[in-house]
Amino acid sequence: MLLDIASLMTQSEMAQLASPGPMIGSLPIRWYGLLIASAVLIGVSLSTYLAKRRGVNPDLISDLAIWLVVAAIPCARLYYVAFEWESYASRPAEILAIWHGGIAIHGALIGGALASLIFAKLNKISFWVLADLVAPSVILGQAIGRWGNFFNSEAFGRPTDLPWKLYIPPAQRPNDYAQFEYFHPTFLYESLWNLGVFAILLTLFFRGLKPHSKLKNGTLILTYLLAYSLGRFWIEGLRMDSLMLGSLRIAQFVSLLGIVLGSGGLFWLYKMRRSLPDVISPDASLGNSSSGRTKV
Secondary structure, three states, X not given: OHHHHHHHHHHHHHHOEEOOOOEOXXXXXXXXXXXXXXXXXXXXXXXXXXXXXXXXXXXXXXXXXXXXXXXXXXXXXXXXXXXXXXXXXXXXXXXXXXXXXXXXXXXXXXXXXXXHHHHHHHOOOXXXXXXXXXXXXXXXXXXXHHHHHHHHOOOOEOEOOOOOOEEOOHHHOOHHXXXXXXXXXXXXXXXXXXXXHHHHHHXXXXXXXXXXXXXXXXXXXXXXXXXXXXXXXXXXXXEOOOOEEOOEEHHHHHHHHHHHHHHHHHHHHHOOOOOOOOOOOOOOOHHXXXXXXXXX
16 A cells, blocks of 8 residues: 555656756757747748748748847847846846846847838838738747746746646745745746647638638737737736836736737727738738738
8 A cells, every 4th residue: 555655656746847957968958949949940931831822932931030030039138138127237248148048028029020020111011911921930939939948947837736736946946935846837838828829820821811711911910919918918927037117017018018909900900991001002012912812
């Protein structure tokens, strides 16, 4: 009987989520970096495929990917540093030390959006066409990238005793919660949520390819903005390492903005039956066709 109990306890402990560490074995490679690089490669491949299916020049996606990476990473870092300035003011050399951690997805999204606007303007293509092609890749990349938080034992939630609880090493626990061992695996919650959003976006995309489809340009990126923000808002409420402005969780505030913009944009498209403002005129590109077949 005692052996049976010990066996069950061992199996239970083995079932707990626990990071094997941030490095890949003895190799000088971090899981986080590998996951981000993999997400970029998978995302570019996926968006290139979607561009071909929609009749958009796939070379544009490869060119845009460079712009997105160059813009997103620095903006993600600057966004994080801006809201953690008190800890960086006394050690400015750390501002550029992105390999020590400290990036924010909302900063990356803002940087990517600005880069995409400029890219669309220069290449005379609808911003919304590009955004719809990239949106599924972005949310899939976020689902993959969240596992970097798992390997780093970071971005976890409040203490919990749920069966899927996450073990956090003592060195990674907040000082006020040093006595707790297990916490909500918020990285997992968001990764699964993002995979669900990814499935919705792909479904919308392929429905938009059907003859007489009424799917309008901008639908995918607005749906992404709405759906991702809904999930991020409630998940952020569980986290213990949120970027703060006073007593305000910045990610929740930005998520509320995303919910308003996403739902408002969809209302504008389908209830008001109006086109979204774009960087080109409606006649400059077939990208504003609602049929989903674009030649640029």
